[in-house]
Amino acid sequence: xxxDSTAPYTNVTQQYQHNRHSGAGNALLxxxxxxxxxxxxxxxxxxxxxxxxxxTNRAKATAxxxxxxxxxxxxxxxKSNFSSAS
Amino acid sequence: xxxxxxxxxxxxVQRVESVGYGYHSxxxxxxxxxxxxYSISEExxxxxxxxxxxxxQMCLAAVEDVIKNxxxxxxxxxxxxxxxxxxxxxxxxxxxxxxxxxxxxAGRDELKLLEFNADTPTSLFECGVVQWYxxxxxxxxxxxxxxxxxxxxIASWKNLTxxxxxxxxxxxxxxxxxxxxxxLEYLRDTAMQAGIKTKLLYIxxxxxxxxxxxxxxxxxxxxxxxxxxxxxxxxxxxxIQIVNDVxxxxxxxxxxxxxxxxxxxxxxxxELFPGHPLLLESxxxxxxxxxxxxxxxxxxxxxxxxxxxxxxxxxxETTGEYGEEGxxxxxxxxxxxxxxxxxxxxxWIIGQEPCGITFRESDYPVTTDxxxxxxxxxx
Numbered sequence: 001x002x003x004d005s006t007a008p009y010t011n012v013t014q015q016y017q018h019n020r021h022s023g024a025g026n027a028l029l030x031x032x033x034x035x036x037x038x039x040x041x042x043x044x045x046x047x048x049x050x051x052x053x054x055x056t057n058r059a060k061a062t063a064x065x066x067x068x069x070x071x072x073x074x075x076x077x078x079k080s081n082f083s084s085a086s
Numbered sequence: 087x088x089x090x091x092x093x094x095x096x097x098x099v100q101r102v103e104s105v106g107y108g109y110h111s112x113x114x115x116x117x118x119x120x121x122x123x124y125s126i127s128e129e130x131x132x133x134x135x136x137x138x139x140x141x142x143q144m145c146l147a148a149v150e151d152v153i154k155n156x157x158x159x160x161x162x163x164x165x166x167x168x169x170x171x172x173x174x175x176x177x178x179x180x181x182x183x184x185x186x187x188x189x190x191x192a193g194r195d196e197l198k199l200l201e202f203n204a205d206t207p208t209s210l211f212e213c214g215v216v217q218w219y220x221x222x223x224x225x226x227x228x229x230x231x232x233x234x235x236x237x238x239x240i241a242s243w244k245n246l247t248x249x250x251x252x253x254x255x256x257x258x259x260x261x262x263x264x265x266x267x268x269x270l271e272y273l274r275d276t277a278m279q280a281g282i283k284t285k286l287l288y289i290x291x292x293x294x295x296x297x298x299x300x301x302x303x304x305x306x307x308x309x310x311x312x313x314x315x316x317x318x319x320x321x322x323x324x325x326i327q328i329v330n331d332v333x334x335x336x337x338x339x340x341x342x343x344x345x346x347x348x349x350x351x352x353x354x355x356x357e358l359f360p361g362h363p364l365l366l367e368s369x370x371x372x373x374x375x376x377x378x379x380x381x382x383x384x385x386x387x388x389x390x391x392x393x394x395x396x397x398x399x400x401x402x403e404t405t406g407e408y409g410e411e412g413x414x415x416x417x418x419x420x421x422x423x424x425x426x427x428x429x430x431x432x433x434w435i436i437g438q439e440p441c442g443i444t445f446r447e448s449d450y451p452v453t454t455d456x457x458x459x460x461x462x463x464x465x
Contacts, residue, residue, distance in 0.1 A: 068293025068295040068300040072292070074260060074289040077314070078262075086206050086387055086388070
């Protein structure tokens, strides 16, 4: 964000809190942003892939249900008679 | 430069193991030599230092040339990696080390580049730690060594710290090799001494979550040192994800080192610096007018699939699984020979600084994983 910006981006959480009158602003913001991960309403487009909004955040990835696959590196070492050293 | 013998220390195994050196022997045949050493003069040490500096500058110029003129096909690098290599070069992704293998012809007092282990060089621990403690045991402070590997590693990590992505630097290697793990843990130790937060994982434990690479705690990998060859990585299942990674993780050594760790760099260097006194005449695809030469696969490791041709006849060759990727032809170097065998010099560049040497000795004029490590002193 530009340092001289007057856009109220940083107030988003507070606005949610204000509207909810419950102090659960962060939770609602979270729900609205990722509501299509579990269905329901929200401002994100259903045309977007869930993966496109999870980014690299661990909690978001967990919410999306995506865990890492492993073992995609290392096969050459087990096939080769040579060390990886040089 | 010559070897000198010492009275054998009956406790040498216990002594080297006490500094964490567990692979000193292979089936009870010593890989580490404790009872003789290479004696070199200050002038020879200086000569190696300056040669290493010059070769490093030439190598950087060669990388620039390969990238600028898109000569990737000469190196058999997969198409999908070309842009990644260009970006790693443009962004100056951190590099920590490399080891030049040099032939020394004492009669002519000449050093010649045999090859550059730019991606996954090992014997760093032997050079930086075991060799130094060996010198301290036999000679104390009375004699010196061309060896500031340890200090230079810590200094280099400190210099690189502001340029590392994220708060954790991951380190990975294969799980079956004590040699690899020891070298990796030594590097990680020096990074930690430089104040870097680190995590260790094995190469097969690296995860892919569809967006980025992850560690075992599902934390994203943003910067990672890998003791695992680039040419293996890019041909494995996750290879393509290197360019799909939204975090653009920093791989150390960076992907532009694929150019320098490939033997195709040797004819490229010869083309750029023809006749340079530190280089051996080298060509792609044919030996030119040379009748004494060595034929090497582009990606060979540990001296595999090398042929020695003398007077246009093959006089010695090694077996292996390389060669499909093509060969280069390099003039035969005159290797230093003692009664104990043929020796080559490994000269380390860490950060931008030549900072230590290793001697590897073999019964035949090819350095393999069985080649012995010989310590040295300056005297």
